[in-house]
Amino acid sequence: MSVEFLVDGQKLVGETNELLIDILLRRDAKVACVCYHEQLGPLETCDTCLVEINGELARACSTRVTSGMIVQTKTPRADAAQREAFDRLLKNHMLYCTVCDNNNGNCTMHNATKMLEVEHQKYPFKPKPYEVDKSNPFYQYDPSQCVLCARCVEACQNVEVNETLSINWDDPNPRVLWDGGKPIGESSCVSCGHCVTVCPCNALMEKSMLGKAGYMSGLPQEVLTPMIDIVKGIEPDTGYGSILKVSEAEAAMRESRTKKTKTVCTYCGVGCSFEIWTRGRHILKVKPLDGPANGISTCIKGKFGWDYVNSKERLTSPLIRKNGEFQKASWDEALDLIAQRFTEIKKTHGPDALAFISSSKCTNEESYLMQKLARGVIGTNNMDNCSRYCQAPATSGLFRTVGYGGDSGSIKDIENAGLVLIIGSNTAESHPVLASRVKSAHKLRGQKLVVADLRKHEMAERADLFFSPKPGSDLVWLCAVTKYILDNGLEKKEFLAQWVDGLDEFKKSLDPFTLEFAAEKTGLTVELLKQVAHMIVEASGVCILWAMGITQHSMGSDSSTAISNLLLVTGNYMRTGTGAYPLRGHNNVQGASDNGAMPINLPGYQPVKDPQVRAKFEAAWGVTLPTSKGLDNHEMIDAIHEGKLKCMYLFGEEIALVDSNANVVQDALSKLDFFVVQDIFFSKTCQYADVVLPASPSLEKEGTFTNTERRIQRLYQAMEPLEDSKPDWIIIRDIANRLGADWHYSHPSEICAETASLTPMFAGVTYERLEGFKSLQWPVAADGTDQPLLYTKQFELPGHNGKALLYPLKYSVPTDPPDAEFDLQLNNGRMLEHFHEGNMTYKSAGIREKVPDTFVEISPDLAQERGVQSGTWVQLVSRYGKVRVRALVTDRVRGKELYMPMNSSAHAINLLTSSHTDETTHTPAYKETSVRMVVLEEVGENPLPKVNSRYHHPTPQMGVQVERKWKRIDYAMPKGEPVPNGAPVHAEPKH
Numbered sequence: 001m002s003v004e005f006l007v008d009g010q011k012l013v014g015e016t017n018e019l020l021i022d023i024l025l026r027r028d029a030k031v032a033c034v035c036y037h038e039q040l041g042p043l044e045t046c047d048t049c050l051v052e053i054n055g056e057l058a059r060a061c062s063t064r065v066t067s068g069m070i071v072q073t074k075t076p077r078a079d080a081a082q083r084e085a086f087d088r089l090l091k092n093h094m095l096y097c098t099v100c101d102n103n104n105g106n107c108t109m110h111n112a113t114k115m116l117e118v119e120h121q122k123y124p125f126k127p128k129p130y131e132v133d134k135s136n137p138f139y140q141y142d143p144s145q146c147v148l149c150a151r152c153v154e155a156c157q158n159v160e161v162n163e164t165l166s167i168n169w170d171d172p173n174p175r176v177l178w179d180g181g182k183p184i185g186e187s188s189c190v191s192c193g194h195c196v197t198v199c200p201c202n203a204l205m206e207k208s209m210l211g212k213a214g215y216m217s218g219l220p221q222e223v224l225t226p227m228i229d230i231v232k233g234i235e236p237d238t239g240y241g242s243i244l245k246v247s248e249a250e251a252a253m254r255e256s257r258t259k260k261t262k263t264v265c266t267y268c269g270v271g272c273s274f275e276i277w278t279r280g281r282h283i284l285k286v287k288p289l290d291g292p293a294n295g296i297s298t299c300i301k302g303k304f305g306w307d308y309v310n311s312k313e314r315l316t317s318p319l320i321r322k323n324g325e326f327q328k329a330s331w332d333e334a335l336d337l338i339a340q341r342f343t344e345i346k347k348t349h350g351p352d353a354l355a356f357i358s359s360s361k362c363t364n365e366e367s368y369l370m371q372k373l374a375r376g377v378i379g380t381n382n383m384d385n386c387s388r389y390c391q392a393p394a395t396s397g398l399f400r401t402v403g404y405g406g407d408s409g410s411i412k413d414i415e416n417a418g419l420v421l422i423i424g425s426n427t428a429e430s431h432p433v434l435a436s437r438v439k440s441a442h443k444l445r446g447q448k449l450v451v452a453d454l455r456k457h458e459m460a461e462r463a464d465l466f467f468s469p470k471p472g473s474d475l476v477w478l479c480a481v482t483k484y485i486l487d488n489g490l491e492k493k494e495f496l497a498q499w500v501d502g503l504d505e506f507k508k509s510l511d512p513f514t515l516e517f518a519a520e521k522t523g524l525t526v527e528l529l530k531q532v533a534h535m536i537v538e539a540s541g542v543c544i545l546w547a548m549g550i551t552q553h554s555m556g557s558d559s560s561t562a563i564s565n566l567l568l569v570t571g572n573y574m575r576t577g578t579g580a581y582p583l584r585g586h587n588n589v590q591g592a593s594d595n596g597a598m599p600i601n602l603p604g605y606q607p608v609k610d611p612q613v614r615a616k617f618e619a620a621w622g623v624t625l626p627t628s629k630g631l632d633n634h635e636m637i638d639a640i641h642e643g644k645l646k647c648m649y650l651f652g653e654e655i656a657l658v659d660s661n662a663n664v665v666q667d668a669l670s671k672l673d674f675f676v677v678q679d680i681f682f683s684k685t686c687q688y689a690d691v692v693l694p695a696s697p698s699l700e701k702e703g704t705f706t707n708t709e710r711r712i713q714r715l716y717q718a719m720e721p722l723e724d725s726k727p728d729w730i731i732i733r734d735i736a737n738r739l740g741a742d743w744h745y746s747h748p749s750e751i752c753a754e755t756a757s758l759t760p761m762f763a764g765v766t767y768e769r770l771e772g773f774k775s776l777q778w779p780v781a782a783d784g785t786d787q788p789l790l791y792t793k794q795f796e797l798p799g800h801n802g803k804a805l806l807y808p809l810k811y812s813v814p815t816d817p818p819d820a821e822f823d824l825q826l827n828n829g830r831m832l833e834h835f836h837e838g839n840m841t842y843k844s845a846g847i848r849e850k851v852p853d854t855f856v857e858i859s860p861d862l863a864q865e866r867g868v869q870s871g872t873w874v875q876l877v878s879r880y881g882k883v884r885v886r887a888l889v890t891d892r893v894r895g896k897e898l899y900m901p902m903n904s905s906a907h908a909i910n911l912l913t914s915s916h917t918d919e920t921t922h923t924p925a926y927k928e929t930s931v932r933m934v935v936l937e938e939v940g941e942n943p944l945p946k947v948n949s950r951y952h953h954p955t956p957q958m959g960v961q962v963e964r965k966w967k968r969i970d971y972a973m974p975k976g977e978p979v980p981n982g983a984p985v986h987a988e989p990k991h
């Protein structure tokens, strides 16, 4: 409903409950509002937004507009109150803008000083009696510059919900505290950077900015300090006006050399977008603004994990293996050799002797070109990407039941759920920003959280209900809970009648899944299973989030299907706050498959076997397309061993370490007649190559990524490709042209346009519609209408007239179970700080400081039984290989279950995993691995240093607790008694 009110005599219309401050900011009102940040909401800590409302002073940031309200922003009383409030802030902050790294035109303190035309501060600056804290590798806190606005506290407590920060409002000298008063580097801080991002001044600064952003900020301290003193010295005579003019000129000069580029995070599937500020190749900082998936949020990797771009280890020129040694080569030499060998092998052994693997880290356009090269130029469907290793079973479960192979909705829809059920996902570490939205909804809005996982990770700790089924038994409890709901008439009958096929057959398939059977197979109690069922049916809406703990099993497709079945039976589709969310791992794992980098589908999941689909692509590409079934990447390894596959071209994929049973995979790679690997580093996989091509990471190219919400976002080029490296799409284009393709793409937008013209679900995707921070969530109609929430009108299952299908399932047991010889269950997954095998994140010194190596987590019980302590070297031996690794004793794991993070090349988890797969998708059963543990004599250092956040204890509180400030004896709200804005009044406030 809209309301009318007066602001400074002008009649305005706003929405009921709109914050007055938002209206004033839209009107560019000259009100400072230092502590207000749109994405944090009202904090009420600074008082600089005081205005007269119906004749009384009140804070605009916490006032909601009402009909007939009379607002006056610049009466003498309001003006005096605002100035008094701002003067109090200046007591806490020294203005040395010209030599400050935060003088970039967007410093709130600087801008407020200018807007209020402050010439002299009323209260002299008073440094706080604390040292600058530099103990975090990525950012620092300068208490003496801190204006105690508490934006950082709100961001940490309620947005990121890491709950590290607070302010000791009751102390004579308040400051921001980490874990109640620890050095930052020895606190629970996860280096997500939220606090630094929202700080209105230079109190919290990225270390990468220091001495680098300004023209003079890099001067040595012994020069800088006297300069600051000189500036402060002339302030009483000249006033701030002239001093600010100098700093503004300096800020304007910075504009010419500071490049601000919108990009999308290159790590996980959340798809955080932000500006990246660079000066030449130096990365000054990552600045989130209002990303459609992330708002102001980031995690340690997206905010601080970019050192790899300038790593000395980058590949910078093509390499050709000659006499067993890699030698630098020119691009012409490398591309000629590739064209020659591809042609020879195709001629001798046929097109299906070649295979192509695309990268889930590279762009949509690059995946599109790779599959076009495989199909249209070489003539094979041997084309895949690493979604085979993680996401394919989830996609399969959704294809079977509801139609689209993607998340049902957006992160917003997850926030709106009454209950979130997380299964087999360490969300707080694998998808940190998405997890923070769940943590926030749970903390602030009463969302229920249920977690099923082998490990007691952060989400498990926070859950209302946490349980650990036996490894590989999720299918059983999911089916049993669904059966219990149906048996007891708790299903959503109308929803099922209107929207779902196959109920009778499905019900029959559930017969074996009694609660008692489930209790036996899962180790859970019947009571707990009933509790889960009742929590689900009683919730206003349920979103189920799952990841590799479900999919990387021999029954990964079936367990994913069971999740979707459960959602259908309980009516949890077709509206916000409901649905299936298989959290996509890599930044563009969704997009790689969407764009046809798979053996059975052309872009947009159009089946290769459909003659009409083929005819459309053949006409557009001017080629004849292969009809034979292509190999997926699991089958490719077998085909190499069988001597059928001779040649492979792979980019941006560390197959030698991330595919399961790495010994077998590496053996296969060594048997290839010709192997081309394109990467940014000389990876383990490169060791098996004949030609290595130097590629460019995301910051050096343009394109689009698609996140877990099916959200397509553009990335722009922040810097030139390093030395002789090139964007992948250019390399693929050039190889195709060497093979006679005659492709003329000069920019990824042309590739995007071609994809859209051939792919109904991308029909309306254009670079113009994706400009800047704009995004589209597929399917996108030709007129640009996208679908943030799927299935609002119908399901998309072919042949079911808009209905979904309950898909019958059978009981199955995990492969590779423990026995007398291999008595321990080994699980594996990601860590917050590293991404996947760590090829990129290990290049960051700060991340290495937090997590220098991998380890194996061992439960306290098992550690005691085997005489192991944190740091003890053990050898893990599986039926397929062995690794030597240090132990970390932790209660995150229980009994005889072990856990190894996957971030290591030296001690790679996949030297232990098997070649068993999910039957439907050939996704390796990574999570079904048994080992024995040999305890070695050697005891090393604890593999996880004490500076890691895991060891430390946050201080949760609701918000910033400004009431404690208001209760201070020396605080009173500014009364708005006019003071001349002129001569300095060097006195403390008297209230």
Ligand code: SF4
Residues within 6 Å of the ligand: 155, 156, 160, 162, 163, 164, 165, 188, 189, 190, 191, 192, 193, 194, 195, 196
């Ligand atoms: S976790 Fe650390 S970096 Fe993140 S907001 Fe809290 S204090 Fe800042």
Ligand code: SF4
Residues within 6 Å of the ligand: 145, 146, 147, 148, 149, 150, 151, 152, 153, 176, 195, 198, 199, 200, 201, 203, 204
């Ligand atoms: S450190 Fe925190 S409280 Fe201090 S100025 Fe920055 S955001 Fe405000």
Ligand code: SF4
Residues within 6 Å of the ligand: 265, 266, 267, 268, 269, 270, 271, 272, 294, 297, 298, 299, 300, 301, 302, 303, 431, 432, 433, 434
């Ligand atoms: S790794 Fe994921 S959560 Fe972290 S900043 Fe990147 S996209 Fe966001």
Ligand code: FES
Residues within 6 Å of the ligand: 032, 033, 034, 035, 036, 043, 044, 045, 046, 047, 048, 049, 050, 059, 060, 061, 062
């Ligand atoms: S903006 Fe209202 S109190 Fe700070």
